Amino acid sequence: MLAQPINFLSWNVRGLNCPDRRSTVNATIASSSCHVVCLQETKLDNIDQFTAAFLGGHRLCSFAQRPANGTRGGILLLWDDLLLEMSNITFTTYCLSAMVRVRDSGVRFKITTVYGPTDPSLKDAFFAELISQKPPVGVAWIASGDFNQIYRARDKNKRNVNTSRINRFRATLTSCELKEIHLQNRRFTWSNERANPTLSKLDSFFCNADWDTTFNDHVLHALSSSLSDHCPLLLADDKGPRRPKTFKFENFWTSMPGFSEVVQKAWVEPVEHTEPHIILFHKPKKTAMRLSQWSRGLFSKAKVHLHAALLVILRLDIAQERRLLSPEELDLRARLKRRVISLAVLEKARKKQCARIANIKEGDA
Structure with missing residues (x-):
């Protein structure tokens, strides 16, 4: 158990190219009291220091990004660098990864943020890329984001599922030695927002056994979907996120x-x-x-x-x-x-x- 719990927020925000949307994302991040934020589908080909600082507030002012392709995709990783040190930051077509060190305890783990493709023809390339991110034996690993893929038939409220693709995704997770962190309060994380909606669990946190052993007090909850058709996922220790104490000079x-x-x-x-x-x-x-x-x-x-x-x-x-x-x-x-x-x-x-x-x-x- 860590002396300082590290809390994670993952969210497909459906674009950060509007000031009002950025303000809403900032409010959600601030209220969650998290230390690491993984945002998908930023739709920005470049995020400067000022935009990142506005989104993350005064605590989460360090960032790394995987630029969008025009206005498609894009991943942003924000973190509190007083608590965490990030190194070996790399991004590929669908992933942004980094090695994380918790400063006060020296605990290390790998984090991978994912924004999977919607095009069925690109799914296998995505699965192969996810396998390539697997760290060496003994390294704790957590992968989160919008995978744009279910791995169980019950993760969709309608019957039109591609069983073959589900099996390939499950095989990928098995090859990566990843298991899902159970979502406590929701069955689905995405809606197409129609009168008779299609609901799916496209957003997830997966971890390997080493990460699960180190962060065994963490639980996963969904927050309000707010401006997006995806709901944010907050992975926090079981006592719940705590606001950092305000500094007062004596x-x-x-x-x-x-x-x-x-x-x-x-x-x-x-x-x-x-x-x-x-x-x-x-x-x-x-x-x-x-x-x-x-x-x-x-x-x-x-x-x-x-x-x-x-x-x-x-x-x-x-x-x-x-x-x-x-x-x-x-x-x-x-x-x-x-x-x-x-x-x-x-x-x-x-x-x-x-x-x-x-x-x-x-x-x-």
Whole structure:
């Protein structure tokens, strides 16, 4: 089980060439609190940094793309590069793949995003390409996207299914050693939006045994289809996606030993970008993350120290009722009392910053 769960969103968005559609996709991504987003059918032959940053928000600002062929197809991969490192990014006719490393744990796996062809004559080429993406033995692998292909007859609400093609797709999955991650709340992921609709399960997540063992707490749910005829699929740990905590600067940090060193060290950390505006975006973000880590370590210890100090003071108070304390004990007691006062001052400063003027007035009243 990972210390930091990694959540995935996959969605055929049916085009990002309209500002209103991009805004809707941005809202869906933001509400999902995911760390990796795989978008299919972007219909854009090029996606610049600004478009990707708008779609992914302030967290998912790193991206890779498989350009569309004119206004057909296209794949976009977005990720949080503070949590994940992507390498060996490659794209082929129907796939975009990368090796992923989870920064805090070092866990590695391969991710492949798929946008399969609708033309029946191209299906076998797609199946062969998917087999070619299979990583070496022992490497965890997850494949997601719009496969434009069912692998069971019950994945379509009508009887007109191509059994031969289903069998070839199943053979491909077997050759890749992939198994489907069960979709919890829907039978189908696509509709042709007609009065008597055809419904199919064209979008899926598949994984191999190594990935399933590492991410065994993840469950798959479908979200509202929103602007698309495909519904987004959210693969998140079983506790559900959690919004990242908002960074709050504590005023008293500046008076704590080690503050300047943490800021200076974080600011000079290398950034894997060359554009000045992107570097300027990442440096304060990384500094905030380092300050949060420093604060957690500092004040988790401070609470332990406070309780220990109070316990020792209590023991000395009890001892003083029966005998005279030694000079060493008196000195220890005095130093511990000063430590308790200093911790109380910090807590007061913290509460003062958190409190609103309205709350203070109401409390006085």
